[in-house]
Amino acid sequence: MTDLIPELRTPTADAGTGHVKTGTSVSRIDGRDKVTGAARYAAEFAADGLANEVANELLHGVVVNSSITKGRIVSFDTSAALAQPGVIEVITYLNRPKMRSFDLFYKDMTAPGGAPFRPLYDEQIVSNAQPVALVVAETFEAARHAAALVIVHYEEEAHETGLLNYLSRPHKPKGFKAGYSPPPDEKGHAEQAWQDADCKIEGEYYSGVEHHNPLELFASTVIRSADGHLTIYDKTQSSQNSRWYVSRVFGLSRSEVTVRNPYVGGAFGAGLRPQYQLPLAVMASLMLQRSVRVVMTRQQMFTFGHRPETWQRLKLAASRDGVLQSIAHDAVAETSRFEDYVEVVVNWSGQLYACENIRLGYQLVDLDQFSPMDMRAPGAAHGVHALEVAMDELSYQVGIDPLALRLKNYAESNPMDDLPYSTKELRACYAQGAERFGWNARPLAPRSRKEGTEWVGWGMATGIWDAMQMFARASAVLHADGRLVVSSAATDIGTGTYTVMATIAAEEMGLPLEHVAFQLGDSTLPVAPIEGGSSHVATVGSAVQGACEKLKKTLFKLAKQLPDSPFPKARFADVEFVDGHVRLRRTQETGIALAALLKAAETSRVEEKYLLLPNMLKQKKYVRAVHSAVFCEVRVDEEFGTVRVTRVVSAVAAGRIINTKTAASQVSGAVVWGISQALHEETQMDHALGRFMNHNLGEYHVAVNADIHDIDVIFVQEDDRIVSRLGAKGVGEIGIVGVAAAISNAIYHATGKRVRSTPITPDKVMC
Template structure:
């Protein structure tokens, strides 16, 4: 749906979209190369040195100290080049932690063990198979100590966060007075499990040294962060580190930080004097590269007699690795989603012998909305009110937590549009009233939301002698469509055919861009590309108006535009000349300009920036097996300007599918005795497949948010996962009358409810 009230005069480009994904053909043909696939290039670059292969050795206890590592048999195994352990690994400088999270790494610098599955050694061999075999021959003796496990039994030990990304506890209004006014109160506890990212491309790194210069191909969401972290760990100038990653096979947050294996791969390369490839196995992805923390969320909501919220309380407890705090800020959306004068939130942590947790798609809001939207549904039922009406009654016109105006908010329209397309008025509010044979049908809804983030970014644009346009930025493409977005922005700004645009990203020598996380890449990189194009147009115009032989001589540079490969006067279209004359004028040399974009500090102080969505779900629950079928999902999102239909809808639909997994299937199971993750594979870690998703009907309100950025576009990579799990839980209740508050909602839990 394209909103009729779109501001046609807003400066968001001319609306041209690429007919295909810029990188689509390469991916379909298998020609898009990922980090682990550059062995040949590295061998050629580094004087024919043959590639060798590294394999991580992981701990088998959760807490203690390594007494010895017998590598005798492994050293004699076929193809082994070198084995690194805490007893012989090179010492690295102690460096300050790097953003976006602090990340205490396991780099073989001591013999301590903090979790089961922690890297404690690296085997380097002539092949991957030989390295893995040799690793299995290493005999490790430990001095074990009692691990801190059993999260649910230790909630009483919860403490305040030590730092990291922890938000401050918030309290707004007079708590005692507010609760005294509440005539209807809902107070419940919801829990969500540990989850693991599992992108299609596992983490992988290739590293090689040329003297004191380091080249790394790494599966990363943040090449600039990789570069900085590697430089600091090896005491190198930044210019001595080159990080490359043209394509990322998914990341979802796990690849947003530099993990231990990246540094260890570079260490191994330095020791053996050859390029080293370290590709993690699927089982090794559970623990050493983070995951979404488990949460226990206590929510208390109170309303007056009319159903208006008078008090809200959201308290979250989650586990923390004893190595480092990482906080799943699950209560943040509660401070701004609904109008209420008294809001209190808190986050606490329980120390555990687990790997450091990390950002996972919509960190905080994904599980936070799961609990909050379930609680809102319970409140509506207790009030005998339609769940949608309750949300409209408590609609926040401005951010109640920060007391700021929203940069843009069209959530009411999203509610109306999605409800109409879904057929919400046909819902029977009596649980179990809608039946089809042995299936009980239920309708549920929820609100989706995610912050609109933006950081500083730069881009370079060049008019090449061939007449092609080059655009480059040190950002990443996780499959979200960054190649397409960059090319499309050039097409819109310079009015050139898309197949005349060359896009380069995923290279740390290009202008710096932020981490591809927090749904900020398009909102950050887009304005930089747009500005680069504007600067190039101005340069070409200035060159033309200064040339007596030009038809545009002595015109005003600001009066000249680029149209169809021509420099053209806006006031007199008869005055124009081909772009090729600019190259001739520049003696055949490349013409280059830089562009930048960064958020306005003044605007960020005055405005609250978020995206919004309304999600409606129909489920059918078999009354005999209690299996849940998600039949259809209808959602409308307010994400500012939709820059590309194909890539944008793909992101929203993908987030919804992930939300179905959050609701019904995904859980990383930790053994509370050994600390081992027992389902560390895709056979037992259940993610939704096509048959689990049903029909997905996604729409957007295409209204630019110009107060947020010049293109009016907010990021959409993560909002799709928010709200959907709560909507499914609410639909299951409507179908069965059973409220399950422990996610994922599996048949046994419905049966026991």
């Protein structure tokens, strides 16, 4: 790993280097490598140094995608492609390497579980732009040119695409997916309570398809050694997940495959499963016994999954003074023909507000489209949007300020089962966010303020997301020169994992940050879960702290065993680790430097490992969640329908914050994505073709610098020792939840126009 991730980096701490504590602001350890180009990503590793061993250079693969949506392949004509100079092979389902049974090893084999798409499996076409061939050549240019010459003959069948066209045939999800909880049973009698209520609202909500567009394209570089070992550099959120997948499908032992992902240029759910470029690259490498790279194009980034198109109906009822009497929330989402992709969409409506009558429903519609996939805050990003827009609408119905309505219905325990929260500082989020924003100056009536040609509106919404913890191992090694190297097969998708884990270790061991390195991104390192669900700090961070705690105890035992030990009668509780020393707490002059301790013990290194297992018996007694309150200001030009989000305040309660700088960066970035979700992002399909048409960054609109103005992030003090031994929860996904709803509500306050679908484009504002 030292060739990829230097063991020691000099961090740039805002308060200078040296001893740092969690909860302070520390710049990214890997920042310099990224901005100078020293950091290498999946498509940037070459077979340099191996060329002499394998007597070949790196080959390049380019994927050929289907031009139909449903049917079967009748035949291929690859003659023109194979005749091109430099072309080595065209791989299809007809000549691919033999693999283990797809049915046995694909289904439920990856995290998240399900039935992942099987590239080049057979002649069946199940979605438009499905990969049907891989052209492999000596150069990328030759492979790309030859790929355009491959002719595929199809027998086409009628297809069904577009959720709204088939809402009449939904079904309940089949099977099980880790992390998915079906809606709980009805509480009370929601429909009757809605019918009997004095004040009630009902609305339909629609969110279109969104596609992940991280800066780094999905890529896999497979480097084959002379002994047949495959070292794979993959764009993934888990090196071990990709290694497990490859070894099972291709019948390879663990010792034959190493997967590395030292740097990942954004993923946000797209990298939870191995995408199809990985098995295609491995197929080619095994078949040709060469090193191979396969990189998706930007257009192909639109072919392997997306945030699902979702339709919702939400009904709220309340007494005249604003006390909720009924919540009924139904959702129907798309899935593919080959698996039931599921999300937690409606359950949030049973968690946020106190109510005696709650009914929740979630169903799917099978379509001839690729499976949707997890995309930042899956389910919550659009499920909470519907609830929070409905709550805003209800506030006008009962004549109460939107924030006051939420406080009136604040849930002190989980409404569906009365379980307590592990921690919940949502009231403080409301209070601190409102004060920072100046909410008390907001007029209640819409269309109350106009500046020039723009109507000004203020809106707010609540956010909620799970506070998850998984299992992980970590290793901590103290070297004789005082360096500490901590390792786990974690992933950094740009969230600051390198820096946060090093900070946790440095604080626990009492070492300067520049003496600590955290190694990740290698499947040979101690086991770690996928980087998803905003769980990495609570999980891997706790394992890192545990490993360092064990290491301290081992070092203390070594110190006690020295002939002239400074701690002959001391207990572990009597000592502390500070500034590279272990010393007595009460007599701080009594101690020994860690480097001197290892020298005296005649050892070059001391290592300890720790397995973090969540205390499920304890955790299941609580509802574990992160919360937020989002306040925003919009300015709407009514004639043109253009919307500017000029101010956002996001107040977040997410346990102890380990690094305020990287955490605030995550939340502000998520707010940007929320603005993009609210106003810009939607992938448009031509249903006659069954094909996404705006599959590029010129026509798939995302927020750009000119769309983003003031974003203010507040972290409310919270310490949750139920979720993690660190007291930390996740901060990544909570930042997007509620943002689109707050913007929608602000648009109504500005214009009096209620828009219940996203994105809120100018035509919807003007109509």
